Amino acid sequence: MYSFDRVRVLVIEDNQPMLEICRTLLLTFGVGEVLTAKNGEEGFKIACKENPDIIIADWMMEPTDGIKMTRRIRNDSLSPNHYVPIILMTGFSEKKRVVQARDAGVTEFLVKPFTARDLYKRIAQIIERPRQFVRSEDFFGPDRRRKADPVFAGPLKRDSDMAAKSAQTTRMKEASLELDKLRRESGLSKTDKIGNLDANKPSDIGFEIDFK
Amino acid sequence: MTETDDHYNMQPRRKAEFYNPPNHLKLKVGIGGLTENILNKAQALLESNTVDFTPLAEMYLDAMMKGIEQARTPDVDLDKETMIGAILFPGMQLKANGGMFHYQLVTQIADRFIQFLEVIETVDHDALEIIIAFHTTLRAIILGRIKGDGGKRGEELMTALVDACHRYFEHKTSSVADNSKYNIPS
Numbered sequence: 001m002y003s004f005d006r007v008r009v010l011v012i013e014d015n016q017p018m019l020e021i022c023r024t025l026l027l028t029f030g031v032g033e034v035l036t037a038k039n040g041e042e043g044f045k046i047a048c049k050e051n052p053d054i055i056i057a058d059w060m061m062e063p064t065d066g067i068k069m070t071r072r073i074r075n076d077s078l079s080p081n082h083y084v085p086i087i088l089m090t091g092f093s094e095k096k097r098v099v100q101a102r103d104a105g106v107t108e109f110l111v112k113p114f115t116a117r118d119l120y121k122r123i124a125q126i127i128e129r130p131r132q133f134v135r136s137e138d139f140f141g142p143d144r145r146r147k148a149d150p151v152f153a154g155p156l157k158r159d160s161d162m163a164a165k166s167a168q169t170t171r172m173k174e175a176s177l178e179l180d181k182l183r184r185e186s187g188l189s190k191t192d193k194i195g196n197l198d199a200n201k202p203s204d205i206g207f208e209i210d211f212k
Numbered sequence: 213m214t215e216t217d218d219h220y221n222m223q224p225r226r227k228a229e230f231y232n233p234p235n236h237l238k239l240k241v242g243i244g245g246l247t248e249n250i251l252n253k254a255q256a257l258l259e260s261n262t263v264d265f266t267p268l269a270e271m272y273l274d275a276m277m278k279g280i281e282q283a284r285t286p287d288v289d290l291d292k293e294t295m296i297g298a299i300l301f302p303g304m305q306l307k308a309n310g311g312m313f314h315y316q317l318v319t320q321i322a323d324r325f326i327q328f329l330e331v332i333e334t335v336d337h338d339a340l341e342i343i344i345a346f347h348t349t350l351r352a353i354i355l356g357r358i359k360g361d362g363g364k365r366g367e368e369l370m371t372a373l374v375d376a377c378h379r380y381f382e383h384k385t386s387s388v389a390d391n392s393k394y395n396i397p398s
Binding site for chain 2: 001002003004006007015017018020021024025028029030053054060083085089090091092094096112113114115116117120124126127128130132133134135136137143
């Protein structure tokens with residue numbers, strides 16, 4: 001079981017009741033110390049002084065919001081740890097807002113309202129699947145690309161995925177027609193197997209799908 | 213494809229360096245995750261909070277009304293994004309915090325409100341009518357201290373607001389179509 005007793009988390013939130021809720025949840029998870037700040041400016045100062053293990057920040061705060069604070073943590077020379085995981089809490093869930101947060105260097109995005117499990121999942125993600133960091137001409141922060149999963153079996157969402165899927169279907173159909181032709185020419189029926197080949201297995205019909 | 217034709221054998225124009233920082237956090241917490249018992253206990257604490265959301269909600273509603281007033285008398289220097297943002301940001305706060313403090317209906321309605329504000333191009337008269345309807349509804353829920361999802365009445369309120377948004381966009385689409393038919397700039 002995780003032991004959070006040596007972990008220090010900084011929560012930056014201008015809404016006092018919400019700050020208390022986050023504090024309570026983290027202490028229930030067993031977090032050793034929960035530091036708090038009321039805005040990004042104060043949060044940055046505390047981060048510099050205390051060097052927490054995780055930062056959880058709200059987006060909308062005055063005078064410094066969670067996005068500006070994230071940029072400072074990632075890029076300011078005073079920042080004690082440019083790699084510290086930052087979870088951004090917000091009511092926004094629209095894609096353009098997520099992209100905006102991601103481009104500032106946020107590690108994880110937590111949409112409010114959230115459950116205890118939602119918060120835990122983000123923390124577990126940071127622990128178990130830390131993102132590599134990338135430095136380019138205009139960005140420093142967690143790699144914004146999700147890694148490709150070679151055994152991904154979920155729905156395909158991107159246009160390029162759809163094109164690959166369509167190409168695969170076409171090639172399977174062509175392969176099946178080719179087999180039918182071979183059977184006809186050989187005087188075999190559909191139930192007869194050609195050697196040990198299985199027409200339903202792409203590897204058996206010589207059409208390993210190349211998604212590149 | 214050969215092994216050397218990354219980037220089509222062209223020199224990458226933008227350099228990027230990758231780092232894998234040491235996972236100190238993993239070393240500190242160990243393995244195994246948290247137990248269901250702890251997660252359930254945390255969720256129970258979250259659900260049993262007795263925070264009075266109404267003062268906070270009224271603050272956000274007042275901020276939203278200021279944004280609405282600003283949009284009613286637009287300043288020439290105020291760009292559309294700033295104008296919409298002044299209404300949208302308090303709306304986002306209501307969406308974010310309502311559900312955390314037992315006002316799920318506030319979250320649901322504010323969510324639809326944000327979706328509306330995220331796609332309108334300008335705060336015109338028709339849009340303002342809808343924005344005011346959302347504001348009035350949210351205020352009524354807060355003043356009436358209607359917690360949870362509001363039951364059947366909550367559902368009806370939600371449907372009425374969503375229908376109004378659909379009518380707004382249908383009207384906009386047909387206006388644009390009519391204008392383009394007669395070559396009138398929209």
